[in-house]
Amino acid sequence: MPEHFESCISSVKEGSKSFTSLLLSLMKSAHWDIAATVRSIEASTATTTTTSTPTATTDSIVGPNHAKYALESYVNRKIFQGFDHETFYMDGSLSSLLNPDQFRAECFTQYRDMKAMDPIELLGVLPTCQFGKFCSKKYISIVHPKMEESLFGDLEQRRQVLAGNHPRTRFYGEFLVLAKAVWLLHLVAFSLDPPPTHFEGSRGAEFDSRYMESVVRFPGGRVAAGHVVGFPVSPGFKLGDGSVVKARVYVVPRSEL
Structure with a gap:
């Protein structure tokens, strides 16, 4: 297995666990009904977002202290949606088909250049670059308005994201660590011939x-x-x-x- 890909997988796993852990702790602090949230995630489809009220009445299959796995499942399902497309379906680009060799080389160059960058510093300079658009799209997908308002008391972070900016908060910072890891994994995947299937x-x-x-x-x-x-x-x-x-x-x- 290419070492770059293996390294990215490890970073995604760490980022996913870390962001999920923070999200779960915030939910507990906001007195969410965690069991109901877990049941909602279990009952949801790939396009359904969780809510703070139950959407399923069946007993949960998730054991005690395992809510983190259900929440991580929800986060990963959202952030990996579109992974099989060269731009996560943010546009209709077909570069990987029209100029495959050039596209693979560009993906690896972007990966190499971005690997050591602090994502918040990068987005401070280029807030609407492709990575910035990816972060905005995924944040809005994962953190719906009711969730953000219940966790933070307002929708300030969402407003900033919708305006094309990237909040300098701990929560958004943790999200960016995961988003960057997935973005780098995606770049490495599309630099390989053939690209991996997930x-x-x-x-x-x-x-x-x-x-x-x-x-x-x-x-x-x-x-x-x-x-x-x-x-x-x-x-x-x-x-x-x-x-x-x-x-x-x-x-x-x-x-x-």
Whole structure:
């Protein structure tokens, strides 16, 4: 596996966990009904956003202290949406098809140039660059108005983002760490020939250790027989050289689904 890709995967995982942890702590401080939020995430589709009130009445499959996995699933689903397109569908660009060699080279150059940059400093200079547009789009997608207002008491960060700016707050800063990690992963992916394909463990699918990794640890390190995917947590990738980045999944006994 290309070391750049592996390094980016690690950064995405760290950024995802860190941002989710902060988001969960803010929800708890704002007295959200975490169990209801988790049920809402479980019941949601790829285009549904969570709310602070339950949208599902069924019992949750998520165990005690595992809300972070459901929240991380929600964040990752939103931020990876459009990953298979060269600009996350922010425009109709077809450069990767029209000039593939040049496009791959440009992607790697952008990755190399941006890797060491502080995202907030970069966006302070170029707030509406492609990366800036990506950050704005994903923030608005992940943090809907009711969520932001309940967490912070106002919509100031959202107003700044909609105006094309990038708030210098701890919350937005944590989001930028994740956004940059995903953006770099995307650049590396599109610099490879062929680009990796990504996949996720679908709800109800049999757990397959070749392609999946359980976020919940089991005794002996092996997932017990009879467990299936409760929900995907983060996508996996198949690379052109045959190597695989396993999809992270939350597994449950089949009887619980």
